[in-house]
Every structure is written in structure tokens, then in C-alpha cells.
Amino acid sequence: xxxxxxxxxxxxxxxxxxxxxxxxxxxxxxxxxxxxxxxxxxxxxxxxxxxxxxxxxxxxxxxxxxxxxxxxxxxxxxxxxxxxxxxxxxxxxxxxxxxxxxxxxxxxxxxxxxxxxxxxxxxxxxxxxxxxxxxxxxxxxxxxxxxxxxx
Ligand code: SF4
Numbered sequence: 060x061x062x063x064x065x066x067x068x069x070x071x072x073x074x075x076x077x078x079x080x081x082x083x084x085x086x087x088x089x090x091x092x093x094x095x096x097x098x099x100x101x102x103x104x105x106x107x108x109x110x111x112x113x114x115x116x117x118x119x120x121x122x123x124x125x126x127x128x129x130x131x132x133x134x135x136x137x138x139x140x141x142x143x144x145x146x147x148x149x150x151x152x153x154x155x156x157x158x159x160x161x162x163x164x165x166x167x168x169x170x171x172x173x174x175x176x177x178x179x180x181x182x183x184x185x186x187x188x189x190x191x192x193x194x195x196x197x198x199x200x201x202x203x204x205x206x207x208x209x210x
Contacts, residue, residue: 061134061141064097064104066115068122073153073173074207076125079115081107083131088157090179098130112141116148125151125172132156135164142170160194171198 065082072078085101086093097103105111116126126145131138132154142152151172156163160176168174175186177193184191186208195204 061107061131061137062102062104063107068119069127072127072155073125074204076151077123078125078127078153079119079123080127080129082129085133086130086157087133088178090157092181093179107141109144112144116145120148123150125153127153127155129155132158132163132167135167139166139170146170168198174198
């Protein structure tokens with residue numbers, strides 16, 4: 060079962076969208092310099108049951124256009140199910156993961172509008188930096204959209 064530590068409405072993580080963002084706990088990747096090491100502990104936070112997820116969507120659906128998961132790919136079946144629920148509300152979906160492109164399950168990708176991949180590497184920076192190893196991609200077309208984050 061997916062657990063989350065935090066829920067926020069975010070404007071910048073998915074360009075052009077108002078996203079309901081769930082920070083999922085239990086990230087196994089342990090990137091050096093991780094901005095959120097409190098997310099490493101599995102089972103920390105609140106269980107994201109279907110009822111809880113639907114409750115949050117119902118509450119915010121008039122404000123949002125997208126549901127964003129910060130992690131959760133390690134609970135593949137559960138994540139896919141949540142993404143499918145988001146689709147029934149006509150919402151776009153996005154996943155931020157530290158995995159590389161080829162490491163992400165194709166079954167998860169099928170349910171995503173956008174994906175951000177790549178481990179955090181301090182010396183290369185995040186999406187705002189041209190040097191970054193991370194990639195923000197429109198899944199269906201494969202188009203790289205990093206330029207939307209860069210000035
Ligand atoms: S993927 Fe993100 S949350 Fe996970 S260890 Fe790396 S920086 Fe931290």
C-alpha cells in the first residue's frame with residue numbers, strides 16, 4: 060500500500076498545469092544529497108487508500124488539472140490503480156521518479172501523461188539547469204520538455 064507524507068497543490072512541477080501532488084514515502088534510491096531523506100522510510104505517513112485518494116480528488120477537482128506523484132513506482136500495481144482513478148476524473152497524470160527512463164515499468168508509463176526521470180545528482184543540478192541528467196518528457200510523443208523549466 061502506498062503511503063504519503065504530504066499533499067500540496069503545485070504550479071511549477073508540471074508546466075502549464077495545476078497539480079495535486081502526493082509525496083510518496085519509501086523511496087529506495089537514496090540519492091546522495093537527496094532533498095527529502097524523510098521520504099526514504101517505508102510505511103511512514105498516511106496510507107493512500109482508494110477512499111482517501113478519491114476524497115482528495117473530489118475536494119480539489121474544480122481547481123486542478125493534473126495529479127502528480129513524487130515517487131511510488133516501487134508499489135507498481137497500487138500506483139497504476141491510482142493513476143487510473145485520476146483518469147476517470149479527466150485529469151492528466153505525472154510521475155517524478157529518480158529511476159532512469161529504461162528502468163520505469165511500461166505499465167506505469169502507459170498511465171502517464173508526463174514523466175520526470177533521473178536520479179538527483181547535485182553536481183548536475185535539477186530541471187532548471189542545462190547540465191541536468193534529469194528528463195521531463197511527454198510520454199506519448201517522447202518529446203523532451205526540459206526547456207519549459209529553463210530560462
Ligand atoms: S529519488 Fe528523489 S526522494 Fe528518492 S532518494 Fe533520490 S532525490 Fe531522494
